[in-house]
Amino acid sequence: MRSADPSTVQERVRHALSDEFLRNAVKFTTERLRAGKQAASEEHPNWEEWRERARQIRLHTIAHLDYYLQEFVENARANGVHVHFADTAEEAAALTLEIARLRGARSVVKSKSMVSEELHINQALEGAGVEAVETDLGEYIIQLAKEPPSHIIIPAIHKNRYQIAELLSKEAGEELPPDTTALAGFVRRKLREKFLEADIGMTGCNFAIAESGSIVLFENEGNARMVTTVPKTQITLMGMERIVPTWADLEVMATLLPRSATGQKLTVYMSGISGPRRAEDRDGPEQMHLIIVDNGRSLQLGDPHFQELLNCIRCGACLNACPVYRHIGGHAYGSTYSGPIGAVLKPALNKNVAEWDDIANASSLCGACYEACPVKIPLHDMLVYLRQRKVEQGERSREESTGMKGFRYVMSSHKRYGRALRWARVMQKLLLQDGVIKVRIGPLKGWNSYRHTTPLPKKSFREGWQALEQDIQREHGGMDERVRERLRRYLEGQEKGSKGDE
Amino acid sequence: MKISLFVTCLCDSLYPRAAEAMVRLLARYGIALHFPDVQTCCGQPAFNSGYWQEAKASAHTILEAFEESDYVLSPSGSCTGMIHHYYPELFADDPVMLEKAFRLQKKTFEFSQFMIRVLGIQDIGATFPHKVTYHPSCHGSRLLGVKEEPLLLLEQVKGLELVPLPFAEDCCGFGGTFAVKMSDISGAMVSEKVDHILETEAQVLVGTDMGCLMNIAGHLHVRKEPIRVMHLAELLYEGVSGHAISRS
């Protein structure tokens, strides 16, 4: 983790907003990915139907998770995999270290895995004197920089080539040019040796197929293949919800995941690993361990507002669609998972409301995340539910709480509301400046920092209603017959429609 | 038949001209809107902030106001979306109110949605010889699913040159209390939205939600950009009558 990380959301946001390079880089990348997704979803026929299908498969799997996870585990065991369970990050780390000790491991090569970031496995390994090397190009870069990922798919989105050249030059012990091909070439050579020397290969898991006990990995660089081909031992970390029932279901996920993430028809590599190498095989791991991780996931089960969170396939489309992420990047979220999914996942995985910071408030609730989500998770609704739970459990700011009491007092009666309008109209005279309100005090502070506020007009709509109504009655006759007919027919159609629904 | 106006607190207090334009436009089809004055606010500011009890107190006035109506029309996709999308959630534990919420949900429409889907009117007979760009508000287009309707109405306006807005579907940064609580992010968002609007070189920005339009207009004012900001109903009314709504 970054040591100088500012602590509150507001501070992190200000920090991010003042970083011109970061903002441009994030904008450029998310626009590229978003355009890719747009094209890929338009090109694939019936995208919406596929989204619904994917959602149904995920809903079904999670609703029967005990069955499918059990089926998966038994099949994986039959394939020769050593399966372990971890309730917490600490348990997952302890299991990893135990396996490393068992195998006498000194070094681990890792392919990109969000769950391993979530569990801080690298720190645990390093603490035990085992070298852990990230091998995804972006992950390798941020590991050298000692920073967390700032995007689910493109972890080093916030670094430019000059910063990257500096980091890699230190590693190389010589000056490397800020040229992508040269830098990637250095990493290829450097990590090739690491792959060949490593004792353990460590992966995450995009999907686990219950029917055959297989894990499936999606990637573009080939490092996940290296990690599962070269070292003698493989450890796979897997969130307990990664299951799909069959290979047939994988077609749906494999169609939606890459298209939603980068706009690719399929990632360059999609690998199904079903146990350690067979007796006659000459590559692949001799021993394979699988650690199934809960770490707060099961808290979502049975929760009517948050169970769908487990449907997430970690494509990052919600980040690329999010207008907030676009301006502040991933680190401002202050957790492993960023963007809309991170804003919900972080508090949800940790149900202690008092410990949530304000991240659920960093959304305009525009719903772009939901629209982009290939499994249709209503993240914008979940953000509202999070806020509601916080309030319900008494975690509220005094300022806001007072404001809301006032809102209730005024808005629960139209008479009070009318009086409040008249009062505000008088008071605003004190604030008017060139026909608008510019003062930055109280609740107007933030708002007026970027806007001028229009004053209330002389008459509200309700105050002018009587005159307007008379005007209308004078000028116009009765309802047009065709209009009446349409209104009647539409109502009837709705009645029928709603009966049909039942 | 009782067709009622759900004016929304924002149009009632700050933008009565948008609601008036809507009333006058519908009057041309002989639809005399009824305005029950017990209504206040749909409750969204409190609901979105997590204060559901407070939201309910306000939402009650809406349920009460339109109990007897056959249709309810509103100049806001966001407030209509609140009724459609969140009222069932808000009143989930109150069967009597829930029943009312479902009834209201069925009969409530946003202005352009009503014109196109219910009345089937696209060409309102308006002329508006200006360069116009359209910002689709998030709640109207995403929560309520009103995407094509405003464009269908604008396409029929004579003389109107509709310029596509780059990144139109990106949020303007309003988000109700978001703009107050997370003002720096919101400020960055509205600033980018205005950049895109300026790119179009349009003279007029039109939309279907005064919340977003207030946000954008407020920032345009800071930047001293003389772009006119109008609700769709205002534009159409000016297009058929030849003059803007003037309220004395």
Place this chain on the structure above:
Amino acid sequence: MNEADREVLLRLEKESRSKQERFMQQIADRLGRQRVTEKPEHPFKGAPPEWHRYALDQEEQIALFSDNWKKAGGHVFRFPHLEAAKQFIAEKAEELRAHAIIRQNQPELNALDWERAMPDVEMVVWQTEQAADVLRYAAGADIGITMADYGVAYTGSLVCTSSGDQGRSVSLLPAVVMAILPAERMSTRLGEVLAHFDGRPRAEFPAGIHFISGPSRSADIENDLTIGVHGPGVVFALIVG
């Protein structure tokens, strides 16, 4: 494996089994119902039903595959028979000045006379060497040659499965990979290939199933597309028939 290690594994296994019970029970408890132990009805299995009707004839499949493979940055060539594909590989090897080649131990490849086509090149066949060495050799090889088991037109993918005679390394470690696909192994949809794995008996199940859809790539540095990051940077799909 020594005795002490075996004991650790046994202990971990025991712990895992007891934890598994609690894990599954907790899921059922949270979902507010009894454990589900019978296979549930799965009404949404796989792709939407009408997608299964999407079928191309062989020429269309090859055209679509080629288009996708090339867009991803790969090369495609077509040959009337294996002999011609072999000739092409030999020419390319000369052009690329390849010194070291590794190929799978597959009957189609074994039937070809590589010696005569490339007398000056060292060609190692997977499996015949010592395991450790053959991995190192593959990592240093200029070209890897493999037959692909399946092709998918819609995604532009070739599928290689692992076995004693089919190393995963051959399609992964060399700088250049030549994958030969007999035209009749091409299918239109991804699901047609995945169907081969649903219900396949464990004894016949390969440990590694690899869908390959172009050269290794990354855009992690400033969105600048880089080819050949860890896997091969040059990939040839050679379609035969």
